[in-house]
Amino acid sequence: MTTGGRIAQKRKEQGLSQEALGDRLGVSRQAIYKWESDSALPEIDKLIALSRLFGVSVGWLLGVEEPPPEDAGDTEGTAPETADGELTPAQLKMVEEIVKRYTAALPKPLSIRRRRLFKLGIAVGSLCLVGILYSLFGRLDQLNQQYNTLQNNLFQVQSGVDSQMGSVSNRVEEILKAQNSLxxxxxxxxxxxxxxxxxxxxxxxxxxxxxxxxxxxxxxxxxxxxxxxxxxxxxxxxxxxxxxxxxxxxxxxxxxxxxxxxxxxxxxxxxxxxxxxxSASLPTVDVMNYGSGDLLGLQADQSGLVTLPEVYVTVRPSSDGGKEPIGQAEIAAVQVGLFLDKALVTWLDPCEQPEHFHGEYGGESFYHLPEGVRATLTKDTDQLQFAAVVTDPYGRQAVYSDIPYILSDGALTWPDSSDISDHNPANWDYGQ
Known part of the structure; x- marks a missing residue:
């Protein structure tokens, strides 16, 4: 399983939507989508936050170690902190393993005296080994800090050179334009x-x-x-x-x-x-769908036919104020539909906020798709998505869509990359 798959698995186990997980981590829903579709990897601070939230280790999220037993307790995915100069439990475990293997290799049986001497030698050797390991870890940490410092210096030099080159290039372009201007x-x-x-x-x-x-x-x-x-x-x-x-x-x-x-x-x-x-003068909205669980993994038959569960879609205004002094028009009407390759499959019905939707949804409108609606995806490039057709008071329209689904290995999934920036109604077929 990939890192994205592990994040999606744990999110579903905790009953979180992508938006809810994003709110807890301080990132957008699109960032969660990119992580779960393996088109981007979370930064180290986000990986640590995910490990604590899910109760697993960072190594398990990255797929480099097995998950802990269920009764291992809540470790929050991280090793406990130690005082300066002390070894972590993982380091002590490594030392114990080395000592264990050393003692196993000793000839047997031994006299009591020799056993005592060996035990003393092992104790002294363990202390020496601890000192060596501590010194080694400290040296590695210093080298890592030096490497990071060098990398930052190189980045600053490169940024400075790029900035100067860009400034020179822009200046030359301005001079040429002025010379050729009428x-x-x-x-x-x-x-x-x-x-x-x-x-x-x-x-x-x-x-x-x-x-x-x-x-x-x-x-x-x-x-x-x-x-x-x-x-x-x-x-x-x-x-x-x-x-x-x-x-x-x-x-x-x-x-x-x-x-x-x-x-x-x-x-x-x-x-x-x-x-x-x-486009800046048109009203804008954000569209998000909520199914019976995610639609990800929904199975299709051999012909590519998928039968959708009950789905709720929310539409929320997302005004940026438009460009002065043009401004941005108000929303006069909204229609939400299910589209296959930008062709309408069916319209959704407006509804009140469902009872099982806990929390406040300020300014959002809800739309309902009943269970049993079907769509056939015949190619792996076919895209199934929910979209809102927004009309302003002057009859102008724009279309805003959610992340699309495609068919892969007989099940719905997200594409590796998607473009939801096409708001032109001329490119959508919904019977304008």
Whole structure:
């Protein structure tokens, strides 16, 4: 069994969800998912915390030693601490084993006197061995500290070099841009947004590096879909051309200035690019499913058909405030469904918090999938997942999903890696 499998096993034995385990360890549910799917290994402090929580040793979690007997008592997965200079029980056990093997090799029978001498010799040898081991452990600890110090110094040197190289590279890039720029000064800032109309207005300006009498400037906004939006710049007393440029809200907007000479020659200068403005204006939620136990390990028949147990799904708003001054829309409606490769299998019904869900779930809405719903995964790349379709007051929609399940060796499991960042409704089939 892998480290991830051992963590999942102990979590289930203690009746903890991934979110509950993450709360106890101070990490996210996604971190627990990565540990249990063996795509990441917990840091040493988290391994120690897991061993104490589960009552097993770190070595057992890592798969390098067998678990202790059930009646061994609660060791919290760690060796007891000792005072400075004393040996731990594990070290004493090792010394005893060495002495035991030494005495077993002695010729027998021995006289009482010789036995006493041998016992004295063994005692003296044991004390010497203890001293040697203590000195050795101290030396190893010093070497380990020196190694860590050297490693930290190397890391600091490397970070410093990387920082300097990055600074030089950025400076060279800025110089090249300035040399090749058609404008001496420019600006493109978000002035306002109208979410109801799905529009954003930019305040744009450009000062041509070389001005020619009769020159005009046209500003253009390209969102990657449809015709670009154009507006003529108004000349100012300071040699700048300025305008208010209103265009559809998009996740990939490029703002450019076109310098038009009196003879009709046109030159284009990119002013700025804006990423993720549309997505940031949509309401966002977190989706999490709770089955009769985890869906992990749920068996499929030979055709890949799986029959799901009763499942509850929670949806919780996760507002980040949007990007100023656009802001983020409110949630008008939420639908939760079970999807197979982003195609709807069935919608879930809204419900009250189930009685067996203990604790407070502030701001979360619950949705219910009855036992017996079926889905067929015919390929190991098919993904079964729960997702929420969120609609804002202006009719705009986004889709947010939980970690998907795939079929491996006839049972549901998580993929080694998953991407739940596709929120575009155009990529989901639910009968829009």
């Amino acid at each position: 404008v001496a000064d420019y600006g493109a800032e978000i002035a306002s947004a109208d979410l109801a109309a799905n529009q954003v207005t930019f305040s744009v300006r450009a000062v041509p590096k070389t001005y020619t009498q009769g020159m005009t400037v046209e500003f253009i906004a390209d969102g990657g879909a449809g015709e670009p939006v154009r507006v003529a710049g108004e000349p100012g007393a300071d040699g700048a051309f300025a305008a208010a440029l209103t265009c559809p809200l998009s996740d990939d907007l490029s703002i450019s200035a076109i310098l038009i000479q009196p003879d009709g020659t046109r030159s284009t200068q990119l002013l700025d690019q804006f990423q993720g403005l549309y």
